[in-house]
Amino acid sequence: MTIILPTPTRSSSTAPGEARLAVRHLRKVFADDLRPALAMLRQGASKAEVLERLNVSVGVVEASFDIRAGEIFVIMGLSGSGKSTIIRLLNRLIEPSEGEIRLDGRDLTRLSRSELVAVLRRDMSMVFQSFALLPNRTALENAAFGLEVAGVAKPVRRKAALAALERVGLGAYADRYPRELSGGMQQRVGLARALAKNPTIMLMDEAFSALDPLIRSDMQDELLRLQREDARTIVFISHDAEEAMRLADRIAVMEDGRIAQIGTPAEILRAPADDYVRAFFRGVDISRVLRARDLAGPSSDGAPPLSGLEPVAADTPLHALLGRVAMAPGPLPVVEADGRLVGVISRAALLTALDRSGTAAMGARHG
Ligand SMILES: Nc1ncnc2c1ncn2[C@@H]1O[C@H](COP(=O)(O)OP(=O)(O)O)[C@@H](O)[C@H]1O
Ligand SMILES: [Mg+2]
Numbered sequence: 001m002t003i004i005l006p007t008p009t010r011s012s013s014t015a016p017g018e019a020r021l022a023v024r025h026l027r028k029v030f031a032d033d034l035r036p037a038l039a040m041l042r043q044g045a046s047k048a049e050v051l052e053r054l055n056v057s058v059g060v061v062e063a064s065f066d067i068r069a070g071e072i073f074v075i076m077g078l079s080g081s082g083k084s085t086i087i088r089l090l091n092r093l094i095e096p097s098e099g100e101i102r103l104d105g106r107d108l109t110r111l112s113r114s115e116l117v118a119v120l121r122r123d124m125s126m127v128f129q130s131f132a133l134l135p136n137r138t139a140l141e142n143a144a145f146g147l148e149v150a151g152v153a154k155p156v157r158r159k160a161a162l163a164a165l166e167r168v169g170l171g172a173y174a175d176r177y178p179r180e181l182s183g184g185m186q187q188r189v190g191l192a193r194a195l196a197k198n199p200t201i202m203l204m205d206e207a208f209s210a211l212d213p214l215i216r217s218d219m220q221d222e223l224l225r226l227q228r229e230d231a232r233t234i235v236f237i238s239h240d241a242e243e244a245m246r247l248a249d250r251i252a253v254m255e256d257g258r259i260a261q262i263g264t265p266a267e268i269l270r271a272p273a274d275d276y277v278r279a280f281f282r283g284v285d286i287s288r289v290l291r292a293r294d295l296a297g298p299s300s301d302g303a304p305p306l307s308g309l310e311p312v313a314a315d316t317p318l319h320a321l322l323g324r325v326a327m328a329p330g331p332l333p334v335v336e337a338d339g340r341l342v343g344v345i346s347r348a349a350l351l352t353a354l355d356r357s358g359t360a361a362m363g364a365r366h367g
Contacts, residue, residue: 019066019102020201020233021090026099028059028085034097047257059085061257063099070231072223074244076280077254083237086254087203090235091124092116103201121150125194129206131186133178139165139185140174143192150197157196164192168222184215188222195226204236208243220246241281245269245289253277266294287319287354295353296334296343311335314342318350325350 029037029050037056040049047058060082067073075083088094090101092108101108103123108116125146133142144161152160165171168188178186187208194202208216220243227234238244244251245265252262253276261273269286272278293314311333312321325332331344 018069020069020104021067021235022100022102022105023066023090024064024100024102026060026063026086026089026101027097028082028089028094029056029097030059031056038098058257059094060089063254063259065252065259065262067233067235068250069233071249072227072234072236072247074236074238074248074251075254076238076241076244076251077260079239081254082257083239083254084205085257087126087205087235087237091120091126091203093126121197123199124201124203125197125199126203126205127190127194127207129209131178131183131190131210133186133189135178138175138177139170139181139189139192142178142189143174143196146193146197160198161192161196164196165189167195167226168192182215184211184219187211187219191219191222199232201233201235204234206237206239209239216243223247241284245281245284253280265289266291285319287322288317290318290353292316292318292321292334292345293336293342295345295349297345297349299331299344299346309333311341312345313337318353321345321350 027038027041029041031037031054036054037050037058040053041058041061045053047061050056050058063082063086075086077083085094089096090108092101096109099109103119106119108119111119134145137145140158140161143165144157147157147160162171162174165174168191170185170188170192173181173185178189181189187210190207194204208219211219223234223236224247236247238247248265250262250264251268253260253268253273255276261268261277266289268277269281269284269289272281291314292312295318296314309328309330309332312324312335314334314336325345325347328347331346334342334345336342
């Protein structure tokens with residue numbers, strides 16, 4: 001029997017895990033005449049070579065990747081590696097020099113300005129590092145700003161903005177001006193402004209980088225909490241390895257305008273693609289990043305786990321597992337929230353992972 005599935009017609013009907021944004025052979029050079037630089041890049045030239053030969057600055061040498069529905073996709077890399085250029089290309093704040101950006105299958109690079117505006121209004125919001133609040137407007141008016149630009153009627157946008165402020169814990173501060181709010185609160189207003197539009201995609205460029213460490217950690221929790229409720233597609237730029245590991249479903253590491261590696265935090269920690277990627281995650285505490293499911297494997301003798309052992313939740317971070325695994329009479333079963341058995345976690349697997357992280361932390365081993 002053939003089952004015919006309905007064709008998705010709207011973005012929100014994209015199934016979790018499917019590509020929402022598909023980027024192919026994207027390049028960005030900052031020059032009036034793009035051709036000589038693009039010709040060099042197609043031949044495999046680096047940013048430095050193009051700068052040297054043509055005195056042209058390259059933002060993105062080449063990038064191809066998919067961003068899946070419902071994931072937090074973190075782009076990280078050193079300053080100048082092209083992170084902001086990529087995120088601004090995604091909503092055409094800047095125009096690509098070459099390549100495709102498909103949103104739910106539709107090539108954004110081919111849309112007219114007015115078609116683009118309609119798509120962006122519905123699907124995308126951006127949050128900036130600098131908060132970008134208007135000083136002479138209250139928190140509520142700032143949160144409503146995106147909707148105001150979109151031409152939404154005042155009562156409707158005030159209602160949506162107030163609901164968004166309440167979601168970020170600022171319902172009581174609606175009438176305050178930015179100068180009356182702390183940095184963390186201002187960034188929450190920035191987040192509320194993005195949420196008020198109820199976008200299916202949020203673009204966040206170093207949104208938390210200007211905040212003090214404790215407030216930053218609060219905002220990360222807040223984002224993860226909102227994400228559990230909303231399951232939006234989030235593109236989040238960070239230059240901080242801990243932040244990336246904490247937030248990301250998958251990470252793309254950028255190096256000199258290219259993507260050096262894409263993978264889950266666990267995949268990248270286990271097998272960094274090169275020394276640049278390795279250096280980024282040096283010193284990250286692997287026991288706080290890897291979870292039981294990352295180490296769960298088949299039992300070595302193929303036998304089911306010993307009965308009577310209390311299963312470990314797949315989400316448990318390694319550091320919280322050490323004692324239990326060490327004391328257990330055998331490998332512990334690891335189960336997902338729905339009760340599905342993922343595999344077992346043995347003392348040997350745990351020790352190997354932690355040992356490897358020690359080696360990675362010292363940067364002693366190559367390849
Ligand atoms: N408007 C611009 N004009 C010229 N060069 C630019 C422009 N914007 C970015 N660049 C260059 O593109 C490269 C990547 O910059 P950017 O995307 O801002 O990096 P990141 O966000 O990773 O720090 C840098 O070399 C930068 O100098
Ligand atoms: Mg940047």
